[in-house]
Amino acid sequence: MVERGVPELENIANKLRLHVIEMTYAASSGHPGGSLSSADLMSALYFRIMKHDPKDPSWDGRDRFVLSKGHVAPILYAALAESGYFPVDDLITLRKIGSKLQGHPVRGKVPGVEMSTGSLGQGLSMSCGIALAGKMDGKDYRTFCLLGDGELQSGQNWEAAMFASQNGLNRLIAFVDRNRLQITGNTEEAVGLDPLPEKWRAFGWNVCTIDGHNIREIIEAVDRASASKKKPTAIIMNTVKGKGVSFMENNAGFHGRACNSEEYARAVAELREAIQ
16 A cells, blocks of 8 residues: 555545535435545545555455445445545446445445445444454454444444454454434434443453544554454544534534535535645
């Protein structure tokens, strides 16, 4: 991988955000809010941190990424396209009949998609299986899993967390997009998650809490997690839902709604101004 600096990665993150707005607007549907809050992580992963090869998506030595909150497929598709897995022009076909870019990622349809996801609460279990297989086979790849915070209200995540700790899956790194909003509103008013770091520690994980929009902090947290010899690591990222578009920030209404034409024009203008 090219050793891209933080300013370039920040620029890429805003390009990914612009793709998300364009894709969901063209589809008149989708999940922009959580896609935008995850953009900085996806930029850091696909353009700096992860070992992967767009020309050989099944390369055995690659790091694995599982998007557990599969409804934010637009940000994954944007990162894959910008990485070179498929043409950027294909992004505009999101959710169209006949398109490989469905509302949730499907393994086998889209190059670079490791797992079909979207039924919330299952991605971490899948990641445990991938990480355990790597450990049993003596492989050194890392398994990354992105979870939504509202998704952690599903009990299967905590079964997976116990399994990962019990089996010493130290090459497993889970990111929590802690934007504190879900489709119904604030996570703490639905089923409260705090104190979240303490919960992960109680399940036997290393834990660190970072600013999920600070790419340098993301990189440093992954470096620390990768050095773990015994435990899996949870990286809790404090983020802003809808990050990068002023009127979408901290607005649960954009969890699963695309922009209308007026909103689209404003969003595109803001993001284009942010891109250097």
